[in-house]
Amino acid sequence: MKFTALIERDLRLAYRRRGELATPVIFFVIVTALFPLALNPDPALLRTLAPGVIWVAALLAVLIGQDSLFKTDYEDGSLELMLLSPITLEWIVLLRVFTHWLVTGLPLVILSLLIALLLDYPMQAVGALILSLFLGTPILSFLGAVGASLTVGLRRGVMLLPILVLPLTVPVLIFGAAAAGRAAVGDPVAAPLYFLGAMLMLAITLAPFAIAAGLRISLES
Amino acid sequence: MDHEDQLSVDNLSIWRGERCLCRDLSFRVSSGEALQVQGHNGAGKTTLIRVLTGLGRADAGEVRWRGQTLRRCADEYRGSLAYLGHNNGVKLGLSPRENIAVASALLAVPITSNVDAVLEKVGLRTHADLPCGMLSMGQRRRTALARLLLANVRLWFLDEPLASLDVAGVTLLTGMLKTHLTGGGIVVFATHQTMDLAPCPVKTVMLETSA
Numbered sequence: 092m093k094f095t096a097l098i099e100r101d102l103r104l105a106y107r108r109r110g111e112l113a114t115p116v117i118f119f120v121i122v123t124a125l126f127p128l129a130l131n132p133d134p135a136l137l138r139t140l141a142p143g144v145i146w147v148a149a150l151l152a153v154l155i156g157q158d159s160l161f162k163t164d165y166e167d168g169s170l171e172l173m174l175l176s177p178i179t180l181e182w183i184v185l186l187r188v189f190t191h192w193l194v195t196g197l198p199l200v201i202l203s204l205l206i207a208l209l210l211d212y213p214m215q216a217v218g219a220l221i222l223s224l225f226l227g228t229p230i231l232s233f234l235g236a237v238g239a240s241l242t243v244g245l246r247r248g249v250m251l252l253p254i255l256v257l258p259l260t261v262p263v264l265i266f267g268a269a270a271a272g273r274a275a276v277g278d279p280v281a282a283p284l285y286f287l288g289a290m291l292m293l294a295i296t297l298a299p300f301a302i303a304a305g306l307r308i309s310l311e312s
Numbered sequence: 313m314d315h316e317d318q319l320s321v322d323n324l325s326i327w328r329g330e331r332c333l334c335r336d337l338s339f340r341v342s343s344g345e346a347l348q349v350q351g352h353n354g355a356g357k358t359t360l361i362r363v364l365t366g367l368g369r370a371d372a373g374e375v376r377w378r379g380q381t382l383r384r385c386a387d388e389y390r391g392s393l394a395y396l397g398h399n400n401g402v403k404l405g406l407s408p409r410e411n412i413a414v415a416s417a418l419l420a421v422p423i424t425s426n427v428d429a430v431l432e433k434v435g436l437r438t439h440a441d442l443p444c445g446m447l448s449m450g451q452r453r454r455t456a457l458a459r460l461l462l463a464n465v466r467l468w469f470l471d472e473p474l475a476s477l478d479v480a481g482v483t484l485l486t487g488m489l490k491t492h493l494t495g496g497g498i499v500v501f502a503t504h505q506t507m508d509l510a511p512c513p514v515k516t517v518m519l520e521t522s523a
Contacts (some may be wrong), residue, residue, distance in 0.1 A: 096417035100406065107405040107443075168399025175365060176418040177391035183418075311369050312328070 093178065094186060101190035115156035116198045122148040123206045134211040141210035142271030145220065146227075148206075149199050150260055153228055154253050156195040157235030160187070161243045161306065170243070174310055181299040184306070188236045188298070189229075196228040212275060219274030219284070226287040227267040233298035234259050240305030244312075263290060317343040317378060317466050319364070319498060324373035326356065326363055333359055337373070339517055341498050343466075346489065346509055349502040351519030357502035358398065360519065361471050364500060365395050377467075391420070393467040398475075400456035404445035408436045408455045411444060412462065419463040434458045434484065449476040457485060460492075468492060470501040482507075 105112055126144050127137055164170040173183050203224055207217050238256040245251065270283035324337040333356030341347045349357045362368035364375055366382050366389060375382050377389050402411050412427055431440050434454040444452050453476050460468060468489075474482055486507060489499055493512040501507075 093417040093420055096413055100403070100410070100414045100417075103410065104403060104405045163403075166399070167403065168397050168401035169403060171367060171395065171397055171399070172401045172415070172418055174367060175390055175393065175395050177387060177420045178418065310367055 097183065097186050098190050101187065105194040112194050115152040115195050116202060118155060119148050119152035119199050120202060120206065124209065127210065137210045138212060138275065141207065141212040142220065142268050142275060144210060145203055145206055146264055146268040146271060149203065149224055149228060150231055150264055152199055153196055153231040154235045154256060157232065157239045158249055158252050160191055160236055160239045165243045170306065171310060174306065180303040180306065184236065184302045185299045188232055192229050192232040196232050200224045200228060216274035219280045220271040222284060223267045223270035223287060226284065226291050227263050230263050230291050230294045231260055233294040237298055237301045237305060240302045240309060244309040317498060319467065320376045322374050324375065325371050326359060327371045328359060334519055337517065339515065341500065341515060343496045343498060344493055346493055346499040346501065346512055346514045348514055348516045349500065349519065350516055355519040357519060358471055361469050361500060361502060365393060365469050392465050393469060394460050394463065394465045395469045396456055396460065396473055397471045400452050402444050402452050402455045405443060407441045407443055408458065409440045411455050412458055415459045416462050421463045430458050430461050433461060450478055450481055453477055454481060460488065466497050468497060468499045470499065472503055473501055474503050474505050
């Protein structure tokens with residue numbers, strides 16, 4: 092019951108500042124829409140680029156959204172209460188990252204349908220694309236949260252976060268884009284999707300410990 | 313003696329950068345006692361209170377609760393303390409009632425039906441369902457004070473608890489502290505104003521600024 096109260100809190104707050112949360116989603120749509128403008132709008136070219144473009148844009152959008160994850164809680168003192176709560180901090184951050192993904196990551200996954208259409212990504216492969224993002228974006232959320240936990244106390248943390256986290260996201264990008272790319276040409280996609288699934292399990296089980304440790308360090312002084 | 317509610321500090325030293333905030337500080341606070349941390353601005357009152365809650369880290373010395381070091385009894389310790397810092401820990405996007413629900417969840421106490429009684433007590437009954445962002449600073453502070461009444465924890469840490477409270481608010485808080493102390497609780501607080509907690513015993517610890 093205490094966990095549902097915490098999820099409810101995050102969802103309610105998210106709803107009340109939904110404009111702010113829409114930023115990463117709008118960023119995702121605009122960035123992907125820029126590619127046909129900058130490149131040759133030839134459908135065959137766009138089709139080849141689509142998996143990579145969608146995945147890179149989704150990755151950046153998720154990381155941008157992660158900066159706000161602990162910021163307001165840090166500024167208004169709520170984070171101190173979470174650290175002082177008898178509930179294990181790892182549980183609290185797991186829920187926090189999950190609800191944050193629900194409101195920032197999940198809309199991206201759904202909107203990628205629209206972007207796939209825009210970039211002439213083959214419609215019979217769209218299931219694999221969605222699935223790869225569905226498995227991949229939560230991993231990015233967890234990685235971003237590790238960065239956010241370490242940069243929350245810094246005034247200039249906004250740019251530091253992507254620099255810290257981007258190198259760690261490379262495996263997710265490789266397997267995610269591979270799954271989407273293979274599906275587009277009709278190749279089997281099970282292998283990269285299994286890899287994404289395995290990484291997601293690792294992220295869910297290990298990242299909360301890293302995030303909790305990061306928050307404890309950030310709030311120490 | 314060891315099982316009694318007692319916060320004991322032995323030879324505590326805290327450094328922040330090149331500055332020594334306290335050196336070899338030792339004191340005991342037992343059930344029913346209050347401890348006032350004194351010192352002028354920048355003397356390290358907030359830092360000391362944060363170290364006592366376990367949020368901050370000391371460079372030397374030990375803080376013990378019921379005879380055990382904080383590292384040994386971290387979970388139990390967090391379950392027996394309430395903290396009110398400079399920041400209220402109140403979400404401005406949520407109403408006092410919703411904030412109290414969140415606070416109960418974080419304190420791991422059931423959201424009891426007495427939320428209304430608690431709101432009444434801190435004087436927020438009529439504003440219970442407005443977002444805290446629309447309330448005054450004093451009313452936000454009162455929302456934070458409500459947290460202290462939710463759980464029956466032994467240790468209260470209050471950092472400048474009187475900030476932005478009006479006269480009625482000060483009376484309210486003083487009353488809350490006295491009730492807590494006579495009930496066998498412990499209060500550690502830092503304030504620049506005078507707070508009359510008589511007849512409850514108040515110890516003081518003075519932080520000197522040293523080079």
